[in-house]
Amino acid sequence: MARYEAIYEIMEYIDDELVICNIGFPSRELYEINDREKNFYMIGSMGLASSIGLGLAMAKPYEDVVVIDGDGSLLMNMGSLVTVFANNPSNLTWIVIDNGAYGSTGNQDTYAQVVDLVDIARGVGFKNSHYFDDINLKEFIKSDDASFIVYRTESGNSNAPIIDIDPITIKERFMASF
Amino acid sequence: MDTTEAVYDGLKDAGIDFIVSVPCVNLTKLLNMIDDDPEITHIPVTREEEGIGICAGAYLGGKRPAILMQNSGFGNSINALKSLIELYEIPLLMIMSHRGTEGESIVGQVPMGESTPLILEAMDFKFFTPQTAEAAYDDIRLSWELSEEEGKPVSILLEIKYW
Numbered sequence: 001m002a003r004y005e006a007i008y009e010i011m012e013y014i015d016d017e018l019v020i021c022n023i024g025f026p027s028r029e030l031y032e033i034n035d036r037e038k039n040f041y042m043i044g045s046m047g048l049a050s051s052i053g054l055g056l057a058m059a060k061p062y063e064d065v066v067v068i069d070g071d072g073s074l075l076m077n078m079g080s081l082v083t084v085f086a087n088n089p090s091n092l093t094w095i096v097i098d099n100g101a102y103g104s105t106g107n108q109d110t111y112a113q114v115v116d117l118v119d120i121a122r123g124v125g126f127k128n129s130h131y132f133d134d135i136n137l138k139e140f141i142k143s144d145d146a147s148f149i150v151y152r153t154e155s156g157n158s159n160a161p162i163i164d165i166d167p168i169t170i171k172e173r174f175m176a177s178f
Numbered sequence: 179m180d181t182t183e184a185v186y187d188g189l190k191d192a193g194i195d196f197i198v199s200v201p202c203v204n205l206t207k208l209l210n211m212i213d214d215d216p217e218i219t220h221i222p223v224t225r226e227e228e229g230i231g232i233c234a235g236a237y238l239g240g241k242r243p244a245i246l247m248q249n250s251g252f253g254n255s256i257n258a259l260k261s262l263i264e265l266y267e268i269p270l271l272m273i274m275s276h277r278g279t280e281g282e283s284i285v286g287q288v289p290m291g292e293s294t295p296l297i298l299e300a301m302d303f304k305f306f307t308p309q310t311a312e313a314a315y316d317d318i319r320l321s322w323e324l325s326e327e328e329g330k331p332v333s334i335l336l337e338i339k340y341w
Contacts, residue, residue, distance in 0.1 A: 020235070040238065044261025048231030052262075055235025055243070058219055059196065063239075079224030083232075087221060171266045175238055 002156040003070075004029045006097050006132075010068065010151070013137040017064040017093075018178060020053045022046075022073050024104030026097065028160040030068065037177035041163055041170050047076030050094050054084050057092035057146075063178055064091050064141050071098040071112035081124045084146055093140055093147045095132070101155035121148040181341050182207040184311035185273065185334075188318025189244060194271060195219065196241035198229035202248045202275035204341050209246065226251030230258040230270070237268050242322060244271035249278070249294040249335070250287070259331055260301065267329030271321050276307070279337040298333060305333035309340065 003026060011034045019039045021027045027041035042049060053067035074080075074096050084094065100113040121129035128140055128147035140147040163170075185208055189197075196219045197212055199205070212220050219241070223229040226247050233243035245251075252274055263270050277284070278291015298305045304324065308314035318334055325332040 042262075044265050045231065045258045048228070048234075048258060048262060051228045051231025052235035052238070054221075055196075055198075055232035055237075055241075056239045057235070058221065058232075059236040059239025059241045077225075077228055077231075079228055083221070083223055083228060167266045171238070171268070175240075 002154050002158075003097050003099055003103060004033070004158040004160070006151045006153045007068065008033050010066075010095060010132075010137065013141070014066065017066045017141060018056060018060075018174075019066050019068060020049050020056065021068045022049045022070045025157045025160065026068055026070060028163060029158055031163045032158070032160040037173045040174045043163070043167050043170075047073050049073060050080040050084060051077065053092055053094060054080070054087065054089065057089035058087065060178070061089070061091055065089075065093070066141060067092070067094045069094060069096045070103070071096055071100060071117065072102040072110045074117065075110060075112060081121060081148075084148075085125050088146050090144050090146065093137070093149065095137075095149045095151060097151045097153060099153045099155040103155060103157055107155045107157075117150045118148075179311035179315065181311045181314065182211070184315040185318060185336070186211050188315045189271070189273075191319045192271065192322040193242045194244045194322065196233070196236040196243040197221070197246060198223050198232050198243070199246040200226050200229065200248070200251050202277070204275040204336070204338070205246055205273075212246075226254045227258050230255045230263060233270050234262050234266070234268050237270070242269075244273060246273045247275070249274045249276050250290050252294060252297070252333070253290055256297070256301070259303070264330050269322060269325035269329070270331040271318070271325060272331050272333040273318070274333055274335050276335040276337045279339070281338040294335065303330055303333060304328060305335055307335045307337060314340070
């Protein structure tokens with residue numbers, strides 16, 4: 001199983017949550033699986049999914065925010081682990097789909113293959129740092145602390161097409177949805 | 179008018195209520211004033227590019243964000259300013275301590291300091307270089323609306339001699 005199935009399964013747990021989705025194939029696949037106004041699709045700025053999610057969660061403390069990130073993107077913005085932990089927004093759930101590869105650029109290996117992201121987040125201090133298979137996602141979306149969840153999958157992309165709505169529309173319908 | 183209070187008053191009158199920062203010695207007093215202001219959410223960040231992402235998220239959530247940093251941090255943020263802030267037309271105020279300008283004592287600040295206005299021009303981002311407290315207040319107060327109109331970040335460069 002690869003990222004597409006992981007996103008499909010994650011979305012089974014999503015009701016009214018605001019979803020920030022990583023650039024490239026993750027957003028394309030989410031768009032195909034379950035397009036909704038409460039999805040914000042990143043078209044650029046690789047690495048910043050968790051930062052966008054943090055800003056949104058701090059601005060809207062009564063909305064639940066779920067970030068769908070990737071291992072390569074996390075490695076590009078490791079400082080975000082510290083900033084998210086230090087601010088600890090209880091309404092933020094940061095899911096990293098770890099396929100050990102830069103999927104959107106041709107499945108080159110990432111260093112996530114030689115480190116354990118759950119251990120790293122625990123080392124930073126996250127109380128809620130778990131593998132997806134070990135938990136019920138909804139409990140962690142509703143928990144009193146920020147959560148860091150790693151969903152390990154095989155590498156590989158689907159045939160999901162490029163998103164055919166423009167960035168301004170993505171933004172405007174997202175902002176009007178809550 | 180005190181130079182730091184002019185910046186603070188400009189931010190307040192622009193309606194800024196969400197600030198991310200990486201410090202500069204010239205921003206010390208301003209950062210303390212922001213920390214003491216219960217109307218402003220202040221998030222110190224590990225790197226400026228991360229702060230750009232946080233500001234974008236805060237805007238999506240209805241806030242009026244600004245980033246406070248050295249101009250060196252602008253260099254750390256360029257791709258995010260284009261492929262996030264400009265792409266989605268997210269307004270953003272950037273208050274930069276412009277190091278490497280007249281009176282700089284740290285040689286390492288000079289190359290980026292000299293290039294900063296040229297990079298902003300190349301990116302087609304508007305910026306102001308107020309020389310007095312009064313000018314800084316006016317420039318900052320009006321920059322949020324300008325940023326909304328432009329759909330791009332607007333910068334205030336505060337050179338060493340400003341302080």
